[in-house]
Each structure stands twice: as C-alpha cells, then as structure tokens.
Amino acid sequence: MSDWWRNAVIYQVYPRSYQDDNGDGVGDLPGITRRLPHIASLGVDCIWISPVFTSPQKDMGYDVSDYCDVDPLFGTLADFDTLIETAHGLGLKVITDQVLSHTSDQHPWFKESRVSRDNKRADWYVWADPLPDGSPPTNWHSHFGGPAWEFDPQRGQYYLHNFLAEQPDLNFHNPDVQDAILETCRFWLDRGLDGFRLDTVNYYVHDQKLRSNPPAQKGPQVMATDLYGMQDNIYNKNRPENLEFIERLRALTDEYADIMMVGEVGDMGDRSIKLMGEYTQGKHRLHMAYSFAMLSPEFSADHFRSCIEGFQQGAPEGHPKWSFSNHDVERHVSRWADHSVSDDDMARLACAMLMSFEGAIGIYQGEELGQTETELVYEELTDPPALRFWPAVKGRDGCRTPMVWESAADNAGFSTGTPWLPVKAPQAARAVDIQGAAGTILAFYRDAIAFRISNPALQKGRTTFLNLPEPLLAFQREAEGQMITCIFNLSAEPQSLTINGEASLIGPKNSELAGHGLTLPGNGFAYLHHSGELRLSA
Structure with missing residues (x-):
C-alpha cells in the first residue's frame, strides 16, 4: 500500500x-x-x-x-x-x-426506532426519559441553538441531536x-x-x-x-x-x-x-x-x-x-x-x-x-x-x-x-x-x-521553528539533503531581517534579498535555500 x-x-x-x-x-x-x-x-x-x-x-x-x-x-x-x-x-x-x-429523521432506521420502545431498532438512536420535571435528560446544547434533546410524544422520550432536531444521533454503544x-x-x-x-x-x-x-x-x-x-x-x-x-x-x-x-x-x-x-x-x-x-x-x-x-x-x-x-x-x-x-x-x-x-x-x-x-x-x-x-x-x-x-x-x-x-x-x-x-x-x-511537490524538504522534511518576534513566522524543513527556511510576515507592515549564512531565494516569493538583508513587504514571504547553518535576526 x-x-x-x-x-x-x-x-x-x-x-x-x-x-x-x-x-x-x-x-x-x-x-x-x-x-x-x-x-x-x-x-x-x-x-x-x-x-x-x-x-x-x-x-x-x-x-x-x-x-x-x-x-x-x-x-x-x-x-x-x-x-x-x-x-x-x-x-x-x-x-x-x-x-x-447522525442521520436524517427521515431515515428508515429512525422512522422505525421512534415507533415504540421495543422494536428491533428501538435502541439504534439515543433515547432517554425526561427528568421528573419533564426537562431534558442532560444540559447538553445543540450546535444550532437550544437543547440537544427533542421530545418525541410517540415514545414519550427525548432523543439526542447535536445539530438540528431533524438530525438524530445514532447510538454507537x-x-x-x-x-x-x-x-x-x-x-x-x-x-x-x-x-x-x-x-x-x-x-x-x-x-x-x-x-x-x-x-x-x-x-x-x-x-x-x-x-x-x-x-x-x-x-x-x-x-x-x-x-x-x-x-x-x-x-x-x-x-x-x-x-x-x-x-x-x-x-x-x-x-x-x-x-x-x-x-x-x-x-x-x-x-x-x-x-x-x-x-x-x-x-x-x-x-x-x-x-x-x-x-x-x-x-x-x-x-x-x-x-x-x-x-x-x-x-x-x-x-x-x-x-x-x-x-x-x-x-x-x-x-x-x-x-x-x-x-x-x-x-x-x-x-x-x-x-x-x-x-x-x-x-x-x-x-x-x-x-x-x-x-x-x-x-x-x-x-x-x-x-x-x-x-x-x-x-x-x-x-x-x-x-x-x-x-x-x-x-x-x-x-x-x-x-x-x-x-x-x-x-x-x-x-x-x-x-x-518538486522539493523534498517541503514534501517530507520535519519542521523546526525559529525564534523570531511577531509578526514573523519562520521555520526550517530538511529532507534528502535539501534544507529550506520558510519566512512569513503576518502583518501589513514591512519587516526586515538580517541573515547570517549563505542562502538564495527560490520558488514563489514576495521579498527582496540583498547581501545579508532580507526585506519582507506587508504580507511578504520567502523560501530560502541553503546548505549550511542559517541564522535570522529581526
């Protein structure tokens, strides 16, 4: 496989x-x-x-x-x-x-389940009796508002629905x-x-x-x-x-x-x-x-x-x-x-x-x-x-x-x-x-x-993060002898970095590399290819 x-x-x-x-x-x-x-x-x-x-x-x-x-x-x-x-x-x-x-309440399984408490699919959904005051069995909420329980008068019980009342939850027990x-x-x-x-x-x-x-x-x-x-x-x-x-x-x-x-x-x-x-x-x-x-x-x-x-x-x-x-x-x-x-x-x-x-x-x-x-x-x-x-x-x-x-x-x-x-x-x-x-x-x-797809480091490399201040996200990935440092400016303001080591820009970019200075415009990014150690400082 x-x-x-x-x-x-x-x-x-x-x-x-x-x-x-x-x-x-x-x-x-x-x-x-x-x-x-x-x-x-x-x-x-x-x-x-x-x-x-x-x-x-x-x-x-x-x-x-x-x-x-x-x-x-x-x-x-x-x-x-x-x-x-x-x-x-x-x-x-x-x-x-x-x-x-969960299924639809129109699924044949649920239609059968809600008929009675003793049919062959009676326990295929999550049914529970009301509390003594008639309220739902638990305090659970539905994602779509209100309790996660809907009362069904035919069975005299509540059924669970984490989403719409028309989406009853199956009983995986x-x-x-x-x-x-x-x-x-x-x-x-x-x-x-x-x-x-x-x-x-x-x-x-x-x-x-x-x-x-x-x-x-x-x-x-x-x-x-x-x-x-x-x-x-x-x-x-x-x-x-x-x-x-x-x-x-x-x-x-x-x-x-x-x-x-x-x-x-x-x-x-x-x-x-x-x-x-x-x-x-x-x-x-x-x-x-x-x-x-x-x-x-x-x-x-x-x-x-x-x-x-x-x-x-x-x-x-x-x-x-x-x-x-x-x-x-x-x-x-x-x-x-x-x-x-x-x-x-x-x-x-x-x-x-x-x-x-x-x-x-x-x-x-x-x-x-x-x-x-x-x-x-x-x-x-x-x-x-x-x-x-x-x-x-x-x-x-x-x-x-x-x-x-x-x-x-x-x-x-x-x-x-x-x-x-x-x-x-x-x-x-x-x-x-x-x-x-x-x-x-x-x-x-x-x-x-x-x-x-064409770079082994981005396909298979493990990720090692670099310690740079906000709003800069930077990490290195390495595989099959290839090392790439990825740098992203998560703000609308330009950012500048100093690079210690030899590197070149590869792939898609929105940045400028001049000597040992890397400039990232707002929302800028860079992929740096290098063979030796590379250190970055803001």
Whole structure:
C-alpha cells in the first residue's frame, strides 16, 4: 500500500455550488465531472466531495436518509461512477464525506426506532426519559441553538441531536449500529472510492451515563451560537469509546488498497490538537485528522506555531491535515482582512504558508481564485443557524456561494437557472476565465503547489521553528539533503531581517534579498535555500 495521502493536496468540492449542468440552480455530479480538468490543472492529488447522499437537505446533505444512494438533486449512482472513473483517469483520488454520527429523521432506521420502545431498532438512536420535571435528560446544547434533546410524544422520550432536531444521533454503544454503518462504508469502497472525510468524527459516542457537562473553564467560545461554548463538552463528545469504533473502521479500510481516512475533529483550541494526535496515533486509527484550530479568526505566528508544535509533541507518529477555509467558516481572505495589505496579498501569503506546512493540505473550492466571503441579506439565506439567529449569526452561506467560471456569463457560468445562492459581482470578478495569466491568484496557486511537490524538504522534511518576534513566522524543513527556511510576515507592515549564512531565494516569493538583508513587504514571504547553518535576526 502507498502513502499517497501523507503530503497530499486535497481540494474540497461543495457539490451544490460547483457546477450546475441541468439548469435547476443547484450543482450536480455531471457538473463536477465536467470541471475535473480545472481541478487536475492545479496539481492537487485528491478531491473531497461534500455529501451527495439521499437527504431532505435540512442541513444541505449532512442529514442523510439513505447512505447507499445519490440524491436525485445531484444525479445518480451511474453519475457518481462516471465521476470516479474520470477523476482516476486524470490522476485524481476521490473521497467523500461520511456523516456517521447522525442521520436524517427521515431515515428508515429512525422512522422505525421512534415507533415504540421495543422494536428491533428501538435502541439504534439515543433515547432517554425526561427528568421528573419533564426537562431534558442532560444540559447538553445543540450546535444550532437550544437543547440537544427533542421530545418525541410517540415514545414519550427525548432523543439526542447535536445539530438540528431533524438530525438524530445514532447510538454507537449498540454493536448493530456499528455493523450497519460499516456496511454502508463498504458499499462506497466497493464502488472504487479512495477514502472518506469523516464528519464530526469525535461525536460518534455519547456518555452512556448521561452526565451533564460542567461549565467551560476558559470562558465561552463562540461556534454556531455562544451557548454551546459555555460548557466544557466532555460528555456529549470526545468519549474514549469513540476510538474503538474508529479502529473498527480502520480495519475495514485496510481490507482495500490505498484507502485514506481524514477525520474532522469538531473542537477548538489545545484540545482539538490533542484529539488530532489521539485519533491518528499508530496505524490502527485514522490516517490523518484536522480541526478548526487554523479555521479560526486567530492570525499570529504564535498561533500557527503552537498548532504545529502541539501536534508534533502530542502525536509524534500521527499525521495532520491543515486547512484555512472550508464550507463551515468564513473564507480566510475575508476572515483575516485586518492583517492584510489587500485581499490578493492575503491570498498569496496564505497559499505560501499552507504549501510549506508539514502534513497534508486542504484547499476549499474558490480558494485558488482568492475568493472572498459573499455578503448576503436575510432574504438570501438558507443556513439554519443564520435563519434562526440573524443578525447575530451570519451563518455559513457566505462561504458557500457558487463557484465562478466565466466573469461575463450569467451567474458567472455556474448555472443557466436561478442559483440556490446568489452570485454577486465581487465574487464574479474572480472568475476562472480571467485568471489564467501569470500574476493572478490562480497562477500563483498552480506555481506554489508545483513548488511544494518538486522539493523534498517541503514534501517530507520535519519542521523546526525559529525564534523570531511577531509578526514573523519562520521555520526550517530538511529532507534528502535539501534544507529550506520558510519566512512569513503576518502583518501589513514591512519587516526586515538580517541573515547570517549563505542562502538564495527560490520558488514563489514576495521579498527582496540583498547581501545579508532580507526585506519582507506587508504580507511578504520567502523560501530560502541553503546548505549550511542559517541564522535570522529581526
């Protein structure tokens, strides 16, 4: 078996918003297939496709009602097979989201489970009696607001839902549930899928004793709403038994050649880095994991260093995946705008940083265009948390608006119909068709990815950080006799460094090297190649 995934660059496709080929305003599988050459031209290794399974679409496909079929909104199983075959022909691996912690309330399993307390699937979901006063069994919050429990009068019990009430949580303490879930994963592996992105991978198992969470020790951390972060969420997720199922899932994937699993660790701060380590430890758990640590508003050298060093120390045998954007967070060019000279400068800096990080790298569609967050009004929203808590919560629609292909075409070439989310002028101005030339963000991404691939130090080298003051992030990577020092200015103000040693600038750069002086403009960066010791001072 190969380790193709270790240094892979993985491109996320959000199917609703990539390319609509049938004119209904929603992206589909034939549309993705048509646009695969664009993805291949970036030089990436793999595509991750967000859910396309049968679903009522209450949470845009993350509420699955049939794990083993494609929703007609996106196409057919035959369309899926064609996509895999075409991608493989272009040298691209394909992984899909697997949403295993919960189903839709329209899934046949849940419909049967809620009928009575003694049917064959009665214990397939997390059911519990009300407390004596009728209140929910625990104090756990839902990510989407309100209690994580919904009362069902048919059973006279509450059921657990960490997200929408229409997304009941499966009971992974039941071995029959685990067996059934594993069979759904086998279905896709048998169709030639190359692996899974595991949604909310630390949520599968709940505390069987149903203990309430204590208050958060470090103050609230805002996620979908601020209430969730006011608890130390130790009983509704992150349970030690969770690892036992992951090990069963790894054993299944090991029956196939060259399969990769990457888990989304739904947590924040130091705990998320610790969990990434636990979940990737050894060769019997996940191949790699990522968290929201680098998907946050934090933008400092100390933050990025602490994320990477924390993982190195907590999981010396584990493997990370690092991303700056995805379908759940504000696009990073907009999120970090306070630290940028311009949107384009931030786009280049972020790309240069990502391509130098040790581990696998994730790119979210449109990131290669320097795409910014779309500003929406309430009437344009579709995201449940935003609809419920607007304007305090803007939701995730702003990062999910359609991919832009042709700047002058209707809907920027995404659809001939009315798009499910609008395509606005600032986004259309970054279309693919006007970014082919040198100097564009798209050209920069292609060059930066090629640079990463062609240099052993950036592919395999261990990371050693250099002690420079904020806002400078600097580290060295070395492999196969090659040593590269990577330096990034995380501010809009110019920075100057003195170099002790002989070095030369290589690869993409936004800096000037004259003698022993290195000048970094705002959001500047440099890759220094050297054979001997190199010391930097600010």
